[in-house]
Amino acid sequence: MAVVFKNPVIRWIDHRLPVFTYLQHEANDYPTPKNLSYWWNFGSIAGFMLVVMIATGIFLAMQYTPHVDLAFNSVERIMRDVNYGWLLRYIHMNGASMFFIAVYIHIFRGIYYGSYKAPRELLWIIGVAILLLMMATAFMGYVLPWGQMSFWGATVITNLFSAFPVVGSKIVTLLWGGFAVDNPTLNRFYALHYLLPFVILGVVVIHVLALHRFGSNNPTGIDMKGPQDSIPFHPYYTVKDLYGLGVFMLFYAFWVFYAPVALGDPDNFIPANPLSTPPEIVPEWYFLPYYAILRSIPNKLVGVLAMFSSIMVLFILPWLDRSPVRSGTFRPAFKRFFWTLVFVCAILMFCGKYPPANYWLPLEFTVVTPDSLQAAAHLQSADDLWAISFAGGHFGIQIITLGQIAAIYYFAFFLVILPLLSIFERTLPLPLSISQSVLPKGGGAVPSAAAAKPMEKA
Amino acid sequence: MADHAHSAQGAGETRRDFLYLMSASAAAFGAATVVWPFISSMNPSGDVLALSSIEVDISGVQVGQAITVKWRGKPVFIRRRTPEEIAEARKADPEVDAKGNVISNPAGLRDPQTDASRVKKPEWLILVGVCTHLGCVPLGQKSSDPRGEFGGWYCPCHGSQYDTSGRIRKGPAPLDLAVPDYVFEKDTVVKIG
Numbered sequence: 001m002a003v004v005f006k007n008p009v010i011r012w013i014d015h016r017l018p019v020f021t022y023l024q025h026e027a028n029d030y031p032t033p034k035n036l037s038y039w040w041n042f043g044s045i046a047g048f049m050l051v052v053m054i055a056t057g058i059f060l061a062m063q064y065t066p067h068v069d070l071a072f073n074s075v076e077r078i079m080r081d082v083n084y085g086w087l088l089r090y091i092h093m094n095g096a097s098m099f100f101i102a103v104y105i106h107i108f109r110g111i112y113y114g115s116y117k118a119p120r121e122l123l124w125i126i127g128v129a130i131l132l133l134m135m136a137t138a139f140m141g142y143v144l145p146w147g148q149m150s151f152w153g154a155t156v157i158t159n160l161f162s163a164f165p166v167v168g169s170k171i172v173t174l175l176w177g178g179f180a181v182d183n184p185t186l187n188r189f190y191a192l193h194y195l196l197p198f199v200i201l202g203v204v205v206i207h208v209l210a211l212h213r214f215g216s217n218n219p220t221g222i223d224m225k226g227p228q229d230s231i232p233f234h235p236y237y238t239v240k241d242l243y244g245l246g247v248f249m250l251f252y253a254f255w256v257f258y259a260p261v262a263l264g265d266p267d268n269f270i271p272a273n274p275l276s277t278p279p280e281i282v283p284e285w286y287f288l289p290y291y292a293i294l295r296s297i298p299n300k301l302v303g304v305l306a307m308f309s310s311i312m313v314l315f316i317l318p319w320l321d322r323s324p325v326r327s328g329t330f331r332p333a334f335k336r337f338f339w340t341l342v343f344v345c346a347i348l349m350f351c352g353k354y355p356p357a358n359y360w361l362p363l364e365f366t367v368v369t370p371d372s373l374q375a376a377a378h379l380q381s382a383d384d385l386w387a388i389s390f391a392g393g394h395f396g397i398q399i400i401t402l403g404q405i406a407a408i409y410y411f412a413f414f415l416v417i418l419p420l421l422s423i424f425e426r427t428l429p430l431p432l433s434i435s436q437s438v439l440p441k442g443g444g445a446v447p448s449a450a451a452a453k454p455m456e457k458a
Numbered sequence: 459m460a461d462h463a464h465s466a467q468g469a470g471e472t473r474r475d476f477l478y479l480m481s482a483s484a485a486a487f488g489a490a491t492v493v494w495p496f497i498s499s500m501n502p503s504g505d506v507l508a509l510s511s512i513e514v515d516i517s518g519v520q521v522g523q524a525i526t527v528k529w530r531g532k533p534v535f536i537r538r539r540t541p542e543e544i545a546e547a548r549k550a551d552p553e554v555d556a557k558g559n560v561i562s563n564p565a566g567l568r569d570p571q572t573d574a575s576r577v578k579k580p581e582w583l584i585l586v587g588v589c590t591h592l593g594c595v596p597l598g599q600k601s602s603d604p605r606g607e608f609g610g611w612y613c614p615c616h617g618s619q620y621d622t623s624g625r626i627r628k629g630p631a632p633l634d635l636a637v638p639d640y641v642f643e644k645d646t647v648v649k650i651g
Contacts (some may be wrong), residue, residue: 055496056496059496059499059500062499062500063499063503077503077505080504080505081503081504081505081506082503083495083499083501083503083504084495084496084498084499084502085499085503087495088496088499090496212501254460286481
């Protein structure tokens with residue numbers, strides 16, 4: 001249906017470049033399932049965070065100096081001397097965490113409601129690509145302040161590639177542009193940290209194009225079968241997205257204004273020193289689960305491969321889960337395994353935070369070093385400690401063991417549980433239509449005959 | 459009266475228009491408060507503003523010589539004028555009353571100022587060396603430089619000519635070369651800014 005615009009200037013432009021017609025279809029009329037819950041807010045929130053990161057990043061780049069001798073001080077100058085520099089930097093720093101929170105919720109929502117299933121496989125794969133790009137961008141951004149964690153984080157992560165046989169050390173030298181992480185590394189990371197967000201923006205556009213081919217999935221996981229199942233995007237979901245965004249921004253503002261460095265590491269307030277590694281290297285919270293998987297395998301190459309695989313497995317997720325039912329709402333067994341996966345990811349995050357040799361004492365809510373557990377249990381040597389320990393009345397489990405159990409579940413969920421569930425799970429009956437699922441008695445306005453055969457109504 | 463009661467009950471457009479107006483105003487105010495720190499961050503920062511004065515030792519400058527120093531990122535001309543140059547500058551002076559208002563301007567100065575108002579000691583002429591046309595640095599500091607028809611400075615960019623008091627005499631520049639704030643801390647040390 002052609003749109004007629006009242007404004008003659010818009011009509012003139014639209015006739016030659018139908019951008020207004022396109023917007024009218026894709027952002028205004030765009031038929032959207034009428035039962036979307038607040039879990040569907042996080043896509044637009046993630047998009048908003050991308051814009052915030054690019055905007056603050058451009059203004060920070062005007063003040064930052066990418067040189068090993070000047071970078072740390074230029075960041076301190078932003079904090080102390082540049083007008084509102086502290087605000088821009090705290091918005092950017094905490095924005096990275098907020099971006100990951102939004103994206104992780106977005107991904108878990110996609111898994112729970114089967115949003116990766118046909119015909120949305122490519123939409124999902126493009127989304128995983130965005131996650132990878134985000135991870136690369138966040139990592140390189142963290143290097144720029146050139147504090148101790150920046151430097152040693154860069155050293156550890158680039159050294160991951162040295163695990164590959166034959167070409168490993170050549171790749172690492174290529175990444176560094178020298179014999180170690182140094183000025184050439186900082187310069188290229190800065191260049192790429194500026195570039196990649198715009199690449200992400202481009203991939204996000206493709207993500208949205210792929211989304212609009214079949215429209216959003218919804219909490220029932222069943223397709224829209226006609227106009228009675230949908231409402232126009234504007235004003236219903238623009239308002240809902242804006243409301244959710246407002247709530248999210250309150251949460252975001254709390255971190256920016258009341259706990260701006262709580263998510264960071266104190267060691268990064270020390271200028272980078274290539275001659276001394278901090279006692280504990282810990283990545284930012286959003287990388288902790290991957291770090292735990294890396295450390296839970298006591299073999300360099302296998303550990304690195306396992307870590308990369310934890311993302312790669314998401315690419316093939318649409319073909320691992322063959323169940324014809326999309327939504328977890330109607331999959332009683334899947335639902336339990338899913339929430340276990342969420343819990344296991346939290347455990348992995350916890351494991352990534354502490355040295356692997358330490359013990360977690362769950363009954364005492366604390367993590368202790370082997371030495372202090374040995375002393376508390378009056379043991380002769382640390383060899384007397386077992387991975388799972390009952391030493392001297394202290395029940396403890398070594399962080400590395402906990403991480404190994406969690407990592408095994410993580411991969412088992414995708415590679416074993418989902419394929420088996422596809423065969424053995426007895427799913428609950430699906431509602432006949434979206435409309436029937438959300439309205440009392442299948443929707444007062446829709447005659448029962450139409451509700452029973454929704455395709456005919458359409 | 460009946461119409462009024464009807465619209466006040468909420469079905470009318472006035473109430474909705476009011477809500478739209480209020481929402482849009484709140485959004486505009488919010489957007490402005492967000493944009494403010496971004497724009498403000500581009501203004502000179504605290505450390506830039508702090509570097510605003512310099513001290514210059516002028517003991518080595520002979521009569522007829524000039525030196526150039528950098529102040530706030532710009533050149534400052536310090537010229538020790540000869541008696542002839544001072545006399546020539548004073549010859550072109552406009553006539554002013556006690557308050558400094560111009561009474562007559564026989565030399566036809568574009569930006570009339572007396573030479574005395576532009577110096578603290580007649581021998582020392584201190585100017586910001588930036589052409590008031592489009593910001594180039596005029597020539598004339600070295601004795602080998604072209605100094606224009608009036609013996610002061612000549613701007614190579616668009617041909618503005620300044621006299622021995624730094625006043626614009628010919629060419630496109632609208633104003634005389636600016637005089638910075640300065641004090642003689644000693645006979646041989648001047649503090650600029």
